Amino acid sequence: MHSSLRERVSLRNPAHFLALGFGSGLAPKMPGTFGSLAALPLIFLCAHYLSFSAYLAFTLIASVVGIWVCGKTAEDMGVHDDSSIVWDEVAGMLIAMLAVPFTFTNVIIAFALFRFFDILKPWPISVLDKNLHGGLGIMLDDIAAGAATMGVMHLLFYVEWI
Template sequence: MSAYPPGSASTDPAMTLEAGQTAKILRPTARFMLSHPAHFIALGFGSGLSPVMPGTVGTLYGWLSFVVISLWMQPSAWLWIIVGGFLIGLWACARTARAMGVHDHGSMVWDEIVAFWLVLAFVMPTGFWGQFAAFLWFRLFDMAKPAPIAYYDRTLKGPGLRGGFGVMFDDLVAAFYTLLVFALWRSF
C-alpha cells in the first residue's frame, strides 16, 4: 500500500513504506531533515544538505559554530559539549542512517562537526591561519582516510548504535591525526 494515489509518482524521498520495506535516500531534502530531530542533528542543522562537498560544508559549520559559541562559553565547557555532542551523535546518526537506508550517508555531517570542535578545543588559542591549517589538515585526514581510519570506516558501520559509533569514531581518529600534526609542529 502506497502513501500516494495509484498512478502518481512521488519525488519526495521521505515516503511511507509498508512493513519490511526499505528505501535508500540518495539525496535528503529539507523536508526529510525537519521530519525528525535526529535528522536535523545528523544533517548538521542543514549544512549536510549542501549539494557540493557536504563534509567540508559541515566542517565549516563546525568551525563557525565553535567561534560563535566560544564567545559565551569558557574553554573548559567545550569538553562537556563535545562529549554530549558525541553521545547525541550516536543516536542521531544511527536513527538517520536507518531512515535513509545508508549506514554513513555523506549528508550526515554531525561527526565532522563534533570532531572539528575537538580539534579546535585543543589548538586554541590560535589565530585565523592556525584555525585554517587545522581545518585543512582535518579535511585531508577525513577524506584520505589513512590507516586505521579506513579500517574503522569499513568495519564499524552497520545498523543501530554500533553503526552510529562507527559514523562518529572514524572522524575522531581524523581529529587525533590533526592534533598529532599540531603537536609535532608546536614541538619544533
C-alpha cells in the same frame, strides 16, 4: 542526496537537523566539507565563551549524542552513511580545535588537516571506517580524524611553527 532519501529526512526533526549539520549536509557537492565549515561558528562560540573544561564536555556530549543522531538518521534514510550525514564532521572539527587558539591561520590549518585525514583515511582511521557500523561507525572515523588533527596542531605549536 537522491530525492527519495530527502523525503525520508526532515530538518524539522531535531535528530535529522543535527545529523545533517544544520542543513549543511544537503549541499549538492562536497557535503562533508560544508559540514566541516558549519562547525566553525560553533567552535568560535565554544572557544570564546566556554572554559576549556566546558568546551571539552560539550565536545564529548556532541560526539556521544552524534552516535545516536547519525545512527537514527541513517536508519530513517535506509542508508548506512549517506554523504548528507555530517554531524561526524562537526564533532571531528570540535575535537580538532580542542585547546587550539581560534585564529584565522589555525582554523585554516586545522580545517585542511581534518579534511585530509577525513578524506584519505590513513591507518588506523581506515580500519575504523571499514569495520564499524551504525552510528558508532559513522562517528568514530571522524573522531579519529579530529584527534589526529588535534595532535598535529599541538605538535606544530610545540615546535613553534604556528
